[in-house]
Amino acid sequence: MQTVRTGAVAWSREDLIRAAKAIMKIAGWSLALVWGAYLARFTSALGPIHTFLFGTETPEQILNARAAWGQFGDFVGGTLNPMVSLLALVGLVFTILLQQEAMMLSKKDTEASQKALSNQTRLSLETAKLQSLAAALEVITEMHHQAVAINSISAIDLLKQKEAIAGQILEINERLTRQAQVEDQEAQTEIS
Known part of the structure; x- marks a missing residue:
């Protein structure tokens, strides 16, 4: 099992896979939650539930709400972007580990062939x-x-x-x- 040593903590391949899956789950659920909330707020697909939750709104209220939701979207984007970047970093480290493992196997094969x-x-x-x-x-x-x-x-x-x-x-x-x-x-x- 290949490990990456960072200080006193060692990450195995399985740890990296679990971390990547957890980050993907968090990002996916966050995106689904925000998208669902946006659809619930600004579409009338839910009909009476929308009216019950938000009442009847004037176009000015909807415009103000959209501005607030735009700011909230910026917040969510600012939160999800580092998660996606972290996921990319975990993927990069995982790829480097796989390449290192492949190079070690190739080196052993080459040495055996030379012998x-x-x-x-x-x-x-x-x-x-x-x-x-x-x-x-x-x-x-x-x-x-x-x-x-x-x-x-x-x-x-x-x-x-x-x-x-x-x-x-x-x-x-x-x-x-x-x-x-x-x-x-x-x-x-x-x-x-």
Whole structure:
């Protein structure tokens, strides 16, 4: 869960969502209340209720009432504008948190991809080295067989070279096996 630290108070994503919903509710109800009061005052849609509440009014009284309602509308607008601005600020902070979270996930994915690419490159180099040593071993083995067939002294040197190459092949195989075990352990750790 991502949090924004401001002094000693931490706001979670859920707190921001709750605050935005509360501000939207307050703004919506305030607007509905003012709009309903305006309609009740200046329309005759409610007929007898309007007459009962406000009586019969002269055009001058209605004009004065509209001026007062204009001032009240300015008051309501002055009250709702900061709420809407606060809602926009909460939305901006929420968007920044989401972007930060997305960037962190992207960074982790990039690091994992780089690690996998590095491992793959190293593995490819080890495999190429292993293949070249296997080819050299085949050549030396063939040369050794020919030297043994003719009872040549170089057969002993070829045997030593063959043993050295076989040792290198075994060493690379052990290194690759250890690396595979480490990668399996890391994969198990990431899953857990």
